[in-house]
Amino acid sequence: MAVYPEYMVAPIRQDLVEAGFEQLMSPQEVDAALAPTAGTVLVAVNSVCGCAAGKARPALKLALASADKKPTKLVTVFAGMETDAVAKMREHMLPYPPSSPCIGLFKDGELVHMIERYHIEGSDMMRIVNNLQGAFEEYC
Numbered sequence: 001m002a003v004y005p006e007y008m009v010a011p012i013r014q015d016l017v018e019a020g021f022e023q024l025m026s027p028q029e030v031d032a033a034l035a036p037t038a039g040t041v042l043v044a045v046n047s048v049c050g051c052a053a054g055k056a057r058p059a060l061k062l063a064l065a066s067a068d069k070k071p072t073k074l075v076t077v078f079a080g081m082e083t084d085a086v087a088k089m090r091e092h093m094l095p096y097p098p099s100s101p102c103i104g105l106f107k108d109g110e111l112v113h114m115i116e117r118y119h120i121e122g123s124d125m126m127r128i129v130n131n132l133q134g135a136f137e138e139y140c
Contacts, residue, residue: 012046016044016046016057019074022074025082035109036108038073039073039107041072041106042103044056044060044074044075044076045104046076047080047101054125055120058125059125059126059129060132062125063133067132067136068136068137069140070140079100079101093111096114099117101120105139112135112139
């Protein structure tokens, strides 16, 4: 069950879709995207909150635009909307507690890097960009 009206969420979804992210809508899509043969997958758990708009999404886009190495695939789920897909993604992100926004990098189906909400809230955007690019350099 969706927490927010779709008209409110649509432009926020579109922000990442236009940056090349695939919106995952079901648990099955989440499992398929994170399959062990998927290569490196960058996951953005999107949100309507201010730190997603002011830091997480801009940092994701800037990190990807200026990185030498990049993930094979970019995917996103939207907290408060497709609850089953988000719950499945959060299972894959264990042992980290649920947070949104958050960003995870998977390699061959395994979570190898995580940026939790408190990292996003407590950092400036360039620190997040540098964190992401360091992870890309190491794992992609």
